[in-house]
Amino acid sequence: MYQYYYKTKDFGICLMEAVGAGEEAIIPADKEILIVGDDLFKGHKELERVEFPDTIIEIGGFVFDGCxxxxxxxLPANLNxxxxxxxTRCGIEAIEIPGSVARIASFTFNQCDQLKTVKINEGTEKILAWAFRDCVRLEDVYLPTTIKEISDKAFEGCPNVKIHRK
Structure with missing residues (x-):
């Protein structure tokens, strides 16, 4: 069971800390949380499932490092x-990225060595260099028609990746 701590900023509510432990973390939808702060679940090796409310528009760095x-x-439907x-370095095997994410930043999925399947929804336009660096088991990436740019280094260290375009 996790207990959550928030900080109110000029732009809205930021989820700053998760104290406790557990296999499941369901972030409460009773607040208008906009941002998940850095390192929120970093090192929580027991964590298996996370669900974010749709109010969240940004997820900070190293949130799942070592999970x-x-x-x-x-992921929240409105994530930007x-x-x-x-x-980075989490155990996810599959991920669906909402189309509200305009670009996938460098190192977002760095060393996710269990990741096999990525589905990116309509709306996403760019995948930057090293976005999926060293995802050694990554096999299938499903791209929307809205993708305009993929760095030639986006999938560096992904020896078996197949790109599927609509």
């Missing part, structure tokens, strides 16, 4: 941005 057992993350290293 080796993390298998399921429900992942910061660098947001999902």
């Amino acid at each position: 080796e057992k993390l298998k399921s993350v429900k 941005d992942f910061w660098q290293y947001a999902m």
